[in-house]
Amino acid sequence: MNELNQLAVTDEMMLDEREQIIDQLMREYSDDILHLVYTYVKNRTIAEDLAQEIFIKCFEKLNQFNQQSTIKTWLYRIASNHCKDYLKSWHYRKIMLNNKIFDHIPSKLKQVEEEVIKHSEENSLTNAVMNLPIKYREVVFLHYYEELSLKEISKITSVNINTLKTRLKRAKELLKDKMIEEV
Amino acid sequence: MNDPLKNLKSSMEKSIFKDFSFSNERKNAVRETIRTNQQAQFHIETIIAILESVQYESKDGYNISVQLFQKDERTFQKNEGQLYTLLHLLENKEILTSNWLNNKKYYSLNSKGKKYLATYKKDTDKQGLSLNPFITEASL
Numbered sequence: 516m517n518e519l520n521q522l523a524v525t526d527e528m529m530l531d532e533r534e535q536i537i538d539q540l541m542r543e544y545s546d547d548i549l550h551l552v553y554t555y556v557k558n559r560t561i562a563e564d565l566a567q568e569i570f571i572k573c574f575e576k577l578n579q580f581n582q583q584s585t586i587k588t589w590l591y592r593i594a595s596n597h598c599k600d601y602l603k604s605w606h607y608r609k610i611m612l613n614n615k616i617f618d619h620i621p622s623k624l625k626q627v628e629e630e631v632i633k634h635s636e637e638n639s640l641t642n643a644v645m646n647l648p649i650k651y652r653e654v655v656f657l658h659y660y661e662e663l664s665l666k667e668i669s670k671i672t673s674v675n676i677n678t679l680k681t682r683l684k685r686a687k688e689l690l691k692d693k694m695i696e697e698v
Numbered sequence: 699m700n701d702p703l704k705n706l707k708s709s710m711e712k713s714i715f716k717d718f719s720f721s722n723e724r725k726n727a728v729r730e731t732i733r734t735n736q737q738a739q740f741h742i743e744t745i746i747a748i749l750e751s752v753q754y755e756s757k758d759g760y761n762i763s764v765q766l767f768q769k770d771e772r773t774f775q776k777n778e779g780q781l782y783t784l785l786h787l788l789e790n791k792e793i794l795t796s797n798w799l800n801n802k803k804y805y806s807l808n809s810k811g812k813k814y815l816a817t818y819k820k821d822t823d824k825q826g827l828s829l830n831p832f833i834t835e836a837s838l
Contacts, residue, residue, distance in 0.1 A: 534732055541728065545720035553714065563724055570728045575735070638713040640705060645714065659706040687703065694702075 537574045540590055545570070547661055548594050554656045555598035557645065565601055569594045584670055591663075591671045595653070602649075643693045651686035654679050734783070742818075747771045748784065749807060749815045752794065756806035759785060 548569060553562040573593055580589050601607055644655055657668045669676045744766075751757060751765040763774060763781055774781040785805055788794040793811040796803050807815065 534729070537728070537732065541720070541725050545725065549718070549720045550710070550715050553718070559718060563720070566720055567724055567728055567731075571731050571735075574728075574732050638709050640702065640709045641713045644703075644706060644710075655703065655706070659703045660710055662707075687701075690702070 533574055533577050536577060536586075537570055540573065540586070541570055544587065544590060548590065551591065551594055551656065551661065552598055554645065554652055554660075555595075555602065555649065561601075565597060566594075569597050572597060588667055588670050591657075591661075591667075595671055639694065640690075643690050646693075647686055647689060651682055651689065654682045655686050658683065741773070744771060744773045745784070745788070746815065746818055748781075748788070749793070749811055752806050753812070753815060756797070756804040758802040758804050762805065 545566065549562055549566045552565045552569070553559065556562055556565065569590075573590060576593070580586065584592075644652060647655065653672065654668060654674075657663045657671065658665070663671070665676050665679050668674075668679055672679075674682075747766055747769055748762060751762050751769075757765070759782055762785070763778060766774065766781075785794065785796075788811070789796055789805070791810075792808060793814060794805045795808040796805045798804075
């Protein structure tokens with residue numbers, strides 16, 4: 516019976532207050548979150564859908580936020596995990612199978628996603644970063660685009676700082692190779 | 699040698715993130731979902747009434763709403779959409795199952811739903827029993 520009761524029970528936390536917090540989060544971080552999501556999924560519409568789900572999730576989980584980290588870090592963490600869940604999901608693995616395959620083929624053979632192609636002449640750096648494997652792309656993006664410290668990134672991704680440093684170094688090597696290749 | 703990644707932000711802003719921001723429509727969609735979720739808190743009697751309405755035969759949403767109306771369950775009056783939200787929720791919780799027939803979705807109880815209903819009835823029966831003596835006493 517418990518489950519049914521849970522459905523029926525009213526949440527005691529101030530709903531207005533929670534709504535205001537989400538509003539504020541959207542005002543301050545929605546573009547950053549959207550761009551973060553895009554770097555994981557490389558598709559604008561899916562990125563928008565996921566970003567929307569992320570803010571709804573935050574609203575639902577708001578009473579689980581313990582003041583141990585900043586709310587920004589918490590929001591990013593939810594976003595990052597939500598994207599990774601999506602990439603693991605049935606939908607993504609079956610429907611977006613092609614993308615998955617090209618993620619695993621060494622970079623030289625990689626086809627580039629439509630949207631990226633459009634801008635490829637304009638910008639090879641962006642392109643090269645977007646084609647990095649996820650674990651490198653993630654840290655590069657959070658550090659250089661979102662301008663977060665390694666400490667914050669460590670909290671968001673639950674990856675040790677030293678591992679992050681190694682990944683950044685490795686990412687730069689990969690990028691350098693790629694850029695040289697292109698020239 | 700300076701860090702080529704220093705240019706990443708402007709490079710991305712000019713390319714893949716150009717004209718790409720979280721629109722007001724999207725923000726409103728979030729607000730709307732939040733608000734609907736807030737309203738989506740139902741009384742246990744409402745849920746039971748739905749379960750009862752489909753316990754002997756499967757019914758589509760419209761027939762469920764008619765039955766609820768007959769039972770004087772007015773939660774969804776002028777707010778029929780909410781009924782479908784709740785049906786969907788119960789389906790997700792695997793309390794109801796559904797199948798499509800002639801473009802209509804028919805809901806019925808599955809084993810978990812039957813169990814819930816039985817437990818609920820048993821509990822209220824007990825309460826009913828324990829209350830009965832007092833009622834009879836009072837009416838004497």
